[in-house]
Amino acid sequence: MTVELISVGTEILLGNIVNTNAAYLAEKLAMLGLSCYHQSVVGDNEERLEDAIRLALDRSDIVILGGGLGPTKDDLTKEVTAKVFGRELQEDAHTRERIQEYFDRLQRKNPITENNWKQAMVPEGAVVVDNHNGTAPGLILEGENGKTAILLPGPPNEMIPMFDRDIAPYLNRLQPEGIYSKMVKVCSVGESRAETMVKDLMEQQSNPTLAPYAKTGEVHFRVTAKAADEESADALMQPMLEELSRRFGKNIYTMDENVTLEEAVILLLKEKGMTLTTAESCTGGLLAGQLMNVPGASAVYEEGYITYSNAAKEKLLGVKHETLEQYGAVSYETASEMAVGAAKAAGADAALSVTGIAGPDGGTKDKPVGLVYVGCCVNGRVRTEEFHFTGNRRKNRDYAVVRALTLLREELL
Structure with missing residues (x-):
């Protein structure tokens, strides 16, 4: 048709x-x-x-x-x-x-x-x-x-x-047979690697079929079956879904098409009875805004910080002046102190920090445009990651948000 x-x-x-x-x-x-x-x-x-x-x-x-x-x-x-x-x-x-x-x-x-x-x-x-x-x-x-x-x-x-x-x-x-599908959403795995991990499944597919969709910082797999009814389709899809679960494990954050990464993170925080705060520089509130898109986010998120200037990082987050002088605002050390300071200032169980150079200007040979550090502090334990994005300003900021959410999810798990 x-x-x-x-x-x-x-x-x-x-x-x-x-x-x-x-x-x-x-x-x-x-x-x-x-x-x-x-x-x-x-x-x-x-x-x-x-x-x-x-x-x-x-x-x-x-x-x-x-x-x-x-x-x-x-x-x-x-x-x-x-x-x-x-x-x-x-x-x-x-x-x-x-x-x-x-x-x-x-x-x-x-x-x-x-x-x-x-x-x-x-x-x-x-x-x-x-x-x-x-x-x-x-x-x-x-x-x-x-x-x-x-x-x-x-x-x-x-x-x-x-x-x-x-x-x-x-x-x-209107169709003689219905088309039914399930979505498997994966984070923490790059597009190329994810597709390689299911290449054999895609080569062997008939009914159901498997199709990958690259999203910003994520990979989604749609499993689709043609059957007379939903129950029959579910039976056809189940072996494929189980195999994807075996291969991707905890990197699958949902099999519900309507659930976003930020929703999965908020749900995880609720399940653990934990609170969250954010401290942002280059993303300028984009991370907090993404979290606020989730209904009921206020149950785990009470306050956040946008600290563009060094003075703001020192005043609101307690980042050491010596750290900023020696390593700069865009650094592993600053991102780590931002996360720790935000958690302490907000009295939160977990904190995410983002600092980087979104572009299009501001980059140097040592710190090019697209360099972003994301810090994550969970119950006093700190993990900071360095990323190098290659898009425009908007894309770099979007990717930074997804990587921050992914990092927090990994640490919560």
């Missing part, structure tokens, strides 16, 4: 926003075992959008359109798709009620206007998919010729949960 993606919006064509929706949907469709041979972006133009929809329906079984479901005149996706399918628009009472409830919750901060009711108009015979994060419902139009159009809202925080909750199960049901 083939699926085609059409992203709607002039702002995408102009580069005002990055089309992350298409990347997300393409990966999800592949996981569902669906073939996606074409993707396109169309501006807010009725004629060009109609041409794109007709072409997509001519060569694909299902067309997923993202965006253009808003209340303004240039939001044309629903109207043009209805025209292509030969359907009239009619008001959906359920959607109108949900829109009213949405604006009632805003308590007049953003009062409803007449054009908002445009979103309650749906093509005749369409399946309405409730939007739990906005006002534009999703729509499924099934044609008499076996062709289907699926309309999704453009904002990622509306599109992603709608696709995961309702559209993915719908697509899975």
Whole structure:
């Protein structure tokens, strides 16, 4: 079964926003075992959008359109798709009620206007998919010729949960056999080494299949099985999952696709009844922010420190003046003292410190851009690691955060 993606919006064509929706949907469709041979972006133009929809329906079984479901005149996706399918628009009472409830919750901060009711108009015979994060419902139009159009809202925080909750199960049901998968997330192992460790499994695969995905400082393995039901798929995948567990051991931090590394670390701290603090220089709060993305992180994290200057490192963390004079702010010794000092200042069981040269300037021959030291203090025991990253400023900082979380996890284990 083939699926085609059409992203709607002039702002995408102009580069005002990055089309992350298409990347997300393409990966999800592949996981569902669906073939996606074409993707396109169309501006807010009725004629060009109609041409794109007709072409997509001519060569694909299902067309997923993202965006253009808003209340303004240039939001044309629903109207043009209805025209292509030969359907009239009619008001959906359920959607109108949900829109009213949405604006009632805003308590007049953003009062409803007449054009908002445009979103309650749906093509005749369409399946309405409730939007739990906005006002534009999703729509499924099934044609008499076996062709289907699926309309999704453009904002990622509306599109992603709608696709995961309702559209993915719908697509899975259309196939003679379901596609089921498990994610194995690995840290502390580089991409090349990780792939080498499973090369034989990938060469022998049939059903289930094994696919690696390189992430920032991590490697994820997706195990996918085709089966009549989830129970049968689990039975097929289990030997592969057990073999991956045998090979990677404690480097696997989760087999839950929705769990992130920072969530795994926070959970580990909770299980051990320990608290955490952070002391950051080159990452400037990025590490703390990553941890704060985890709901309930406040149970283990109370305070942190951003100490860019040497004076701040001395004043807030107790780094010795002599250490900074002799070894410099970017050094093994400073990172170690930052971690110890942060733990003491915060009264925390564990502390992470990061100091380095993120770039693009500031590097020297002895201390080049990308040099980062990460310190980890757990119950008074200190371990500090030196890293050499080769990306731009943003990438270097991102990698530093992942390496810090990985180091803390290793020490907690």
